[in-house]
Amino acid sequence: MSAAPPSVLTEGLTKIFGRFTAVDHIDLSIATGEVMGFIGPNGAGKSTTIRMLCGLLRPSAGRAVVAGFDVARKPEAVRAHIGYMSQKFSLYGDLTVRENLRFFGGLYSVRQSEMAERMRFAITMAGLEGRENALVNTLAGGWKQRLALGCAILHRPPVLFLDEPTSGVEPEARRRFWDLIHDLAAGGVTILVSTHYMDEAEYCNRVALIDRGRLAAIGTPSELRGHALGGALFELACSPLGAALAALHRAPGVIEANVFGDRLHVLLADASAAASLHTLLAAANVRAEAPRPIAPSLEDAFVRLVTRTRRPEAAS
Amino acid sequence: MFGRLGVMLMKEFIELKRDRWAMFRLIVPLLVQLFAFGYAATFTVTRVSTVILDLDQSQASRALISHFTATGIFDIVDVATDQRQITRDLNQGTATLAIVIHARFAANLANGKEAPLQVIVDGTNSNTALIALGYVSQIVALFQEDEAAHLLPASAGASAAPGTLTLSLQYQPWFNAGLSDRWFFIPGIIGTLILVQIVGLTAFAVVREREVGTLEQILVSPISSFEFILGKTVPFFLIGLADVALISIVGILWFGVPFVGNPFLMLLGSSLFLLSVLGLGLLLSTFSQTQQQAFALNFFLLNPFFILSGFAFPIAAMPRILQWFTYLNPLRYFLVVIRALFLKGVGFWTLFPDFAAMFLLGTGALAISMMRFSKSLD
Numbered sequence: 001m002s003a004a005p006p007s008v009l010t011e012g013l014t015k016i017f018g019r020f021t022a023v024d025h026i027d028l029s030i031a032t033g034e035v036m037g038f039i040g041p042n043g044a045g046k047s048t049t050i051r052m053l054c055g056l057l058r059p060s061a062g063r064a065v066v067a068g069f070d071v072a073r074k075p076e077a078v079r080a081h082i083g084y085m086s087q088k089f090s091l092y093g094d095l096t097v098r099e100n101l102r103f104f105g106g107l108y109s110v111r112q113s114e115m116a117e118r119m120r121f122a123i124t125m126a127g128l129e130g131r132e133n134a135l136v137n138t139l140a141g142g143w144k145q146r147l148a149l150g151c152a153i154l155h156r157p158p159v160l161f162l163d164e165p166t167s168g169v170e171p172e173a174r175r176r177f178w179d180l181i182h183d184l185a186a187g188g189v190t191i192l193v194s195t196h197y198m199d200e201a202e203y204c205n206r207v208a209l210i211d212r213g214r215l216a217a218i219g220t221p222s223e224l225r226g227h228a229l230g231g232a233l234f235e236l237a238c239s240p241l242g243a244a245l246a247a248l249h250r251a252p253g254v255i256e257a258n259v260f261g262d263r264l265h266v267l268l269a270d271a272s273a274a275a276s277l278h279t280l281l282a283a284a285n286v287r288a289e290a291p292r293p294i295a296p297s298l299e300d301a302f303v304r305l306v307t308r309t310r311r312p313e314a315a316s
Numbered sequence: 317m318f319g320r321l322g323v324m325l326m327k328e329f330i331e332l333k334r335d336r337w338a339m340f341r342l343i344v345p346l347l348v349q350l351f352a353f354g355y356a357a358t359f360t361v362t363r364v365s366t367v368i369l370d371l372d373q374s375q376a377s378r379a380l381i382s383h384f385t386a387t388g389i390f391d392i393v394d395v396a397t398d399q400r401q402i403t404r405d406l407n408q409g410t411a412t413l414a415i416v417i418h419a420r421f422a423a424n425l426a427n428g429k430e431a432p433l434q435v436i437v438d439g440t441n442s443n444t445a446l447i448a449l450g451y452v453s454q455i456v457a458l459f460q461e462d463e464a465a466h467l468l469p470a471s472a473g474a475s476a477a478p479g480t481l482t483l484s485l486q487y488q489p490w491f492n493a494g495l496s497d498r499w500f501f502i503p504g505i506i507g508t509l510i511l512v513q514i515v516g517l518t519a520f521a522v523v524r525e526r527e528v529g530t531l532e533q534i535l536v537s538p539i540s541s542f543e544f545i546l547g548k549t550v551p552f553f554l555i556g557l558a559d560v561a562l563i564s565i566v567g568i569l570w571f572g573v574p575f576v577g578n579p580f581l582m583l584l585g586s587s588l589f590l591l592s593v594l595g596l597g598l599l600l601s602t603f604s605q606t607q608q609q610a611f612a613l614n615f616f617l618l619n620p621f622f623i624l625s626g627f628a629f630p631i632a633a634m635p636r637i638l639q640w641f642t643y644l645n646p647l648r649y650f651l652v653v654i655r656a657l658f659l660k661g662v663g664f665w666t667l668f669p670d671f672a673a674m675f676l677l678g679t680g681a682l683a684i685s686m687m688r689f690s691k692s693l694d
Contacts, residue, residue, distance in 0.1 A: 054536045055536070056532065056535060056536060076538060079536055079537060079538045080538045082536070084533070084536040086529055086532050086533060087529075088528070088529030088532075089529065090528065090529035090530045090532060090533040091530070091533075092327065092331065092530060094330075094331050094334050094335070095327065095330060095331065095334075099327070099330060102323070103323050103326075103327045104533075104537070105323075106320060106322065106323025106326075107320055107323060107324075107534065107537040107538070107539050108537055108538060109320065109538070135334075
């Protein structure tokens with residue numbers, strides 16, 4: 001597995017629009033069959049990166065190899081080997097389900113002999129049996145989204161780029177969509193999917209956090225949750241909160257302490273230091289229960305990662 | 317196995333077929349405009365509203381007035397009693413022309429002295445004014461002849477003015493013997509309508525795909541920009557040819573404009589014109605991110621193309637710098653071609669320079685569009 005070359009590889013990939021650096025030296029390596037999540041605030045550079053990988057934008061610096069082809073040198077070859085779903089829904093609303101599939105199949109030169117079978121597959125996958133002749137405009141959001149995915153994979157691309165495919169789709173349909181993504185990945189398709197739904201990041205094999213054009217962190221969801229914080233997170237019920245906070249900020253081994261509702265969230269460099277917290281707080285006249293270890297959400301991790309990566313910039 | 321161009325074309329035709337109003341939108345405005353312009357676009361001046369002030373009140377002055385009314389060109393809208401009334405009529409636009417017959421008109425006429433007749437014309441529309449004045453001098457000349465015939469027998473027919481030489485100019489217009497300006501305008505209208513419709517259709521069709529997002533989806537596919545552009549323009553090319561045929565036939569059958577040229581040259585000329593017009597539409601679309609921008613650009617371009625084409629205003633009379641601009645205007649060449657084919661029936665080589673110019677403009681615009689198009693997302 002480690003010997004196989006990555007399906008998507010970027011080295012110092014950069015895109016500059018005038019004086020604005022949209023993507024700033026991003027290094028990524030996505031293995032075959034991996035589902036890589038692309039997370040980050042709006043305008044972080046997710047779409048720009050995906051568009052460069054699709055050959056829609058020319059990189060300003062660095063390089064990207066997709067399915068074995070350099071995107072700057074062989075964009076045509078790249079295009080034949082990728083599927084792409086853009087942020088905007090982009091099928092023809094005035095064409096029927098079948099006509100859209102036939103159109104996109106034709107653009108990718110899917111053989112006539114295989115067309116019927118592939119169309120059947122796409123229609124089944126999207127759950128559109130019996131609606132083959134419905135105008136796409138008349139379909140609800142979830143169906144449209146799955147049909148768009150169906151159109152994007154008609155030519156069986158080894159690599160799939162999905163740019164916020166689930167935005168504006170109801171939760172039920174989103175879950176179904178993610179099932180399809182996992183089915184495709186199980187079949188060996190490499191998938192890079194951007195999203196701004198944090199819960200969706202949990203469905204990815206790995207997650208890349210993009211902020212201000214830079215890669216802020218990359219890893220499995222649990223790695224990011226754990227390591228990104230650089231310590232162990234505890235919840236502490238105590239009073240008075242102010243005195244506790246002051247004491248904790250002075251204490252060694254405490255990275256961070258924040259008020260969360262009527263409790264504190266305390267980030268410790270070492271989990272074993274939790275036992276000593278009680279004595280420490282007692283000395284400051286704070287009544288406290290035993291600290292309870294809690295699992296940070298991905299959102300916690302991202303907020304922390306983003307503030308950490310931005311800090312040196314603010315200092316300079 | 318469908319080629320990529322094939323599926324593009326099929327998609328375009330399905331979309332066109334499914335658009336219920338497409339046929340209506342494509343044909344009805346053309347016909348409405350053809351009829352409107354066909355009747356409205358004319359240099360002929362009739363029904364000139366006229367005010368008359370007769371201060372002489374003589375038999376001669378009444379005879380002169382009846383000369384005016386007899387032609388049917390002048391509508392006597394007011395008979396004034398003083399100068400102020402004339403000023404008011406001209407100011408208010410009630411009358412375009414004022415005829416003032418001064419006192420002693422009949423007396424001076426009988427004595428062979430200068431008979432005081434004054435004509436005032438509203439020069440706001442200089443063209444109409446000039447033409448109306450032309451009619452006035454013709455009528456006055458006619459009146460003079462009639463009066464002279466009246467008077468001469470009395471004053472001895474023998475002395476029939478030996479020094480007077482009468483010239484009779486015989487003119488013979490070619491190609492449009494009746495000098496019907498409808499014959500001149502209808503072919504021009506065909507070119508103008510095609511320009512407006514096809515440039516708009518092409519530009520909007522491409523920009524709409526960009527706006528909706530389908531363009532991006534197409535660009536990530538292996539289709540080449542050449543295939544895409546061809547797929548996008550061929551339907552409009554066919555629509556354009558059908559338009560030319562339709563309005564030419566209406567022009568010939570309804571308005572009675574003769575078509576003496578070679579239909580195949582007409583097909584060639586129309587095809588080259590459409591090539592340049594499609595190129596223009598595409599070029600416009602590469603400069604527009606939204607349909608609104610396309611609309612603004614379209615608006616900015618079409619009027620100059622229309623005015624600087626020779627449709628109504630002779631190019632030779634334009635300032636040199638505007639004449640240069642007309643060389644970039646495909647309508648300029650097509651108007652030459654279509655008028656020549658309708659009225660003169662000239663051959664291929666006569667029109668070759670115009671054919672070549674349209675071909676160059678068309679291929680140039682298409683090439684630039686294609687170059688700009690492949691990078692259009694950057």
